Amino acid sequence: MMDEETDRWGKCRWLRRQQRSRPTPSSYTKPTFLFICLFLSLVHSREADDRSRLLYADDPSATIILEYQLHNAPSKDYSGDERKEAAKRQPGAEYDEEKHIKPYFLMPENGPRVVEFYSPWCGHCQSYKPKYIALAKEVNLRLPEDQAEVYFHAVSCSVHHWVCLQNKVKGFPTIVAFKADSAEPQLLQESPTADSVAHALGIRLKPSDGINHAELGANGDDAFRPVDILGASLDGLARTREAVYRDAALSFTHALKTEIFPNRANGRDSEYLDPVQREVFTDWIDLLYWTLPPTWILHTLINDIRNNIDFVMVNEENMIAMVDKHNEVVNGIDKQWSQQCSKGVEGVGYLCGLWSLFHVVSIGVMERHRAVLGARDEISTKVVANTMRDYIANFFGCESCQQYFLGMYDSCGFNHCRRFKQPKSLPPPESWSQFALWLWEVHNDINVKLLEAESSRMGTVASKQKLELAVWPSSESCSSCKDQYGKWNSDAVLSQLKKQYWPGGVQNFRYIVLKKKDRKEEESSGYAELLENLFFLAFSAGIVMWCVKKQHINFTGRHKKYEQDYV
Secondary structure (H helix, E strand, O other): OHHHHHHHHHHHHHHHHHHHHOOOHHHHHHHHHHHHHHHHHHHHHHHHHHHHOOOOOOOHHHOOEEEOOHHHOOHHHOOOHHHHHHHHHOOOOOOOHHHHOOOHHHOOOOOOEEEEEEOOOOHHHHHHHHHHHHHHHHHHHOOOOOOOOOEEEEEEOOOOHHHHHHOOOOOOOEEEEEOOOOOOOEEOOOOOOHHHHHHHHOOOOOOOOOOOHHHHOOOOOOOOOOOOOOOOHHHOOOOOHHHHHHHHHHHHHHHHHHOOOOOOOOOOOOOOOOHHHHHHHHHHHHHHHHHOOOOOOOHHHHHHHHHOHHHHOOOHHHHHHHHHHHHHHHHOOOOOOOHHHHOOOOOOOHHHHHHHHHHHHHHHHHHHHHHEEEOHHHOOHHHHHHHHHHHHHHHOOOHHHHHHHHHHHHOOHHHHHHHOOOOOOOOOHHHHHHHHHHHHHHHHHHHHHHHHHHHHHOOOOOOHHHHHHOOOOOOOOOOOOEOOOOOEOHHHHHHHHHHHHOOOOOOOOOOEEEOOOOOOHHHHHHHHHHHHHHHHHHHHHHHHHHHHHHHHHHHHOHHHHHHHHOO
16 A cells, blocks of 8 residues: 555656646747747848948948949849759759859949959048049939939959959959940059049030039048058057957958968959969968967967868858858957947958057067077067068058068168078077067158158148157057157067056067978078087086086085085
């Protein structure tokens, strides 16, 4: 009887547990609702991210410009015969729709039109925006009544980089004109006029009498600002170190995805890297590998690239796949440059972040050179500067920025030919700081030149106070960086640079090994390195022998016998 009662109560408890664990309709509601909200927020964030990379969309003053957006495009732009052809060439392969996008206005069946290919981070593109709007307005105002409207289009290469790749865009902004019923682009020179556009399109325009250019907004606004050393000096704001590293990581990954392929920098149309570019890219990754702080999470991506360097240099697909693999870890969820770096314009901040990366590298040369084993000749300040110079020459899309830097560097700008001379053996400690100081001087010079150019464009002269604000660090942020006569204090500037661009704590604990490059110049430095290593080994062996002998004397008691004999 007792056993039956116990069994009955046991079954009841089991039934109650099953009922409690059984999901009810209300238990499904909350997780489902949360999942839907999360999905919608991700979709919204993706759309917001894409729209932040568009200069003309949602701008009430730019309604005359047709910003290309895939969700507003005809379906024939991204479907059709290409899908069937791709299946025939490689059955079972995944069809990459993005590669086969063909904007309708690039096809022959259209009237006269003008197309601007741009990148939202490009300062010249931001500066040219009001001029492009004014150009579109003027052309259509001056059209005869029997002439069809001329459409002005804009394509963001940050959103549609495959479209720009297929159209061989080599710099930003690139403006082309298409005649009616033609797919042959005619490249327009920088800042084209309404008459030059009409000539390229083969149309007539009425005289410009009575056209008020001020009302058209041709003078633009102040969207084109100097990219200063902190991305914030002119605004009086300062980024946190966390924001500096986030901006640098965003620009590094952005460059990998958009600047390495295609080879826009030197006007090469090949989709593949030539041997010189492969070596330049490898050297750049090696430089980041040993100069960046070892605790930075960006090393997960850099190490993977180094271990799979041949894979990522095959084509753009492999490079993008590698970046996307680490994107969430490296950049986190908020993939936007800081407000100080972007000047409050969403999607802008690439150049500012890239300069941040350059400065982190420059401080790393000073801090991390002792931690490198192996190819010691690869870490001199001269080699570092040449590596950065070659990277800019081959993989930097801003043509005017590239030309300035190369012209300055190749002419020994800021006396770097003398400042970067280091003896092969035991360079003096102060020589390692020269690269950081040189890059700081170059960046400040660029800031001043950009501010002067902007003032000249606006028809004004930059005041002395504004020019001083363009130079970093300001007297407010570092009172000891300048003396009473306006002369810079190098030690104080280095301290400020390190405070801004280098993390706290000990960062030199992790040693790395660089493989030697197979280059002719290594032969001349090989003997000096061999002698240095032999000297170090001989000195170490002498110390060890002295310690062993000392220990042996103490162990045998000979030192006591010596003292008794001479006491």
